[in-house]
Amino acid sequence: MSTSAQDKEYSLEAVPRSERSSFWHILVVMLGFTFFSASMWSGGQLGTGLTFLQFVLAVLAGNLILGAYTGALAYMAADTGLSTHLLARFAFGEKGSYLASFMLAMTQIGWFGVGVAMFALPVNKVTGIDTTLLIVIFGILMTATVYFGIKALAILSFIACPSIAILGTISVTDAANSVGGLQGLLQYQPTQAISMATALTICVGSFISGGTLTPDFTRFANSKRNGVIATVIAFFIGNSLMFFFGAIGAIATGEADVSEVMFLQGMILPAIVILGLNIWTTNDNALYASGLGLSNITKVTIKKVVIFNGVVGTALAWWLYNNFVDFLTFLGSTLPPIGAIILADFFIVNREKYKDFKQAKFVSVNVTAIVAWVAGVLLATFAPGIPPLNAIIGSALVYVVITLVGKKGRQ
Numbered sequence: 001m002s003t004s005a006q007d008k009e010y011s012l013e014a015v016p017r018s019e020r021s022s023f024w025h026i027l028v029v030m031l032g033f034t035f036f037s038a039s040m041w042s043g044g045q046l047g048t049g050l051t052f053l054q055f056v057l058a059v060l061a062g063n064l065i066l067g068a069y070t071g072a073l074a075y076m077a078a079d080t081g082l083s084t085h086l087l088a089r090f091a092f093g094e095k096g097s098y099l100a101s102f103m104l105a106m107t108q109i110g111w112f113g114v115g116v117a118m119f120a121l122p123v124n125k126v127t128g129i130d131t132t133l134l135i136v137i138f139g140i141l142m143t144a145t146v147y148f149g150i151k152a153l154a155i156l157s158f159i160a161c162p163s164i165a166i167l168g169t170i171s172v173t174d175a176a177n178s179v180g181g182l183q184g185l186l187q188y189q190p191t192q193a194i195s196m197a198t199a200l201t202i203c204v205g206s207f208i209s210g211g212t213l214t215p216d217f218t219r220f221a222n223s224k225r226n227g228v229i230a231t232v233i234a235f236f237i238g239n240s241l242m243f244f245f246g247a248i249g250a251i252a253t254g255e256a257d258v259s260e261v262m263f264l265q266g267m268i269l270p271a272i273v274i275l276g277l278n279i280w281t282t283n284d285n286a287l288y289a290s291g292l293g294l295s296n297i298t299k300v301t302i303k304k305v306v307i308f309n310g311v312v313g314t315a316l317a318w319w320l321y322n323n324f325v326d327f328l329t330f331l332g333s334t335l336p337p338i339g340a341i342i343l344a345d346f347f348i349v350n351r352e353k354y355k356d357f358k359q360a361k362f363v364s365v366n367v368t369a370i371v372a373w374v375a376g377v378l379l380a381t382f383a384p385g386i387p388p389l390n391a392i393i394g395s396a397l398v399y400v401v402i403t404l405v406g407k408k409g410r411q
Helices: 023-034 037-049 052-080 084-092 096-127 131-147 150-177 181-186 196-205 224-253 258-264 268-298 302-315 317-323 325-332 336-349 367-382 387-410
Strands: none
Touching: 023 150, 023 224, 023 268, 037 052, 037 196, 037 224, 037 268, 052 084, 052 181, 052 196, 052 224, 052 336, 084 096, 084 268, 084 336, 084 367, 096 131, 096 268, 096 302, 096 317, 096 325, 096 336, 096 367, 131 150, 131 268, 131 302, 131 317, 150 181, 150 224, 150 258, 150 268, 196 387, 224 258, 258 268, 268 302, 302 317, 317 325, 336 367, 336 387, 367 387
């Protein structure tokens, strides 16, 4: 039964061609997604651990990997019109997809709560308004935006992204000038150098978990080409910009977050604006994705689910911020194998030919996908090399090999 009459977000079905959006609409949503404060912290780690040229190479290489991964997911989503969670049904099975949806949803609700607290704390320092009250206010406002769906996310990102880019660039340029401009940055030598392998791990790991949710937004693209190009540009521009902000800020002032740099520069109001918009765009995307995940499990449409998720994330924000960040980071490491298995199933096992979602019949649980997911998590945790790549390549290989061997055995 179609839910489109009640659910214009198409949380339980494919997005119809008539409801697809333009390149620019998808681009601003994806840019808002990639404008992420934690990427600035990662950029700070890279900036202070590498020479500036090494930093540029690491960011370009890391975002090339991220762009390839998320671009492939965007292609799938634009082709099928399906979210990450509905695509997971083909690879994991109907109930097997619940594992993927649960892991993705819980991680995003957790980060939503952390983000609310991250905004409330500095505002409290500046204004003296009670932190708990600020958490409640910001949680309600962010949840309200998500309630109005993908179009509201696009409007917010359209306002936020240019503001962050312009104000951030002004601040970081001023910070760079304080250490001799470009020449000073090129002469910078790290006191505690990190390897390029470590740098790539930090760069790729900073957003590959969030990148797994790319289909939740690019399923609205009006063509595969537009979905892929918008996604790749967003990661190369948005994620790279956050890394450069973080690196230059850390080298010049010791602070990776551009809003903290602005506080040091006395730009109090712009700092609050940038911090708020940066967290708001990421938080709204996270809450939206978590709503799609729990919709897949409960079969309740996204508008109702996001209210519940927003209330939970807001109520637990302070506790999550103080106690849960390390666990959320670990939980995030379990997400890339999900994307890799979905990609392997679509491109290799099924050769880009999925049945129409309404007519498709799914097994209850595809054990092969669960085994491949566990293998990917173990490889990311224990194998040498770059953990996110270990997870993606390892889980995809295990899934394809077991699936193809199983098919030959049945012939």
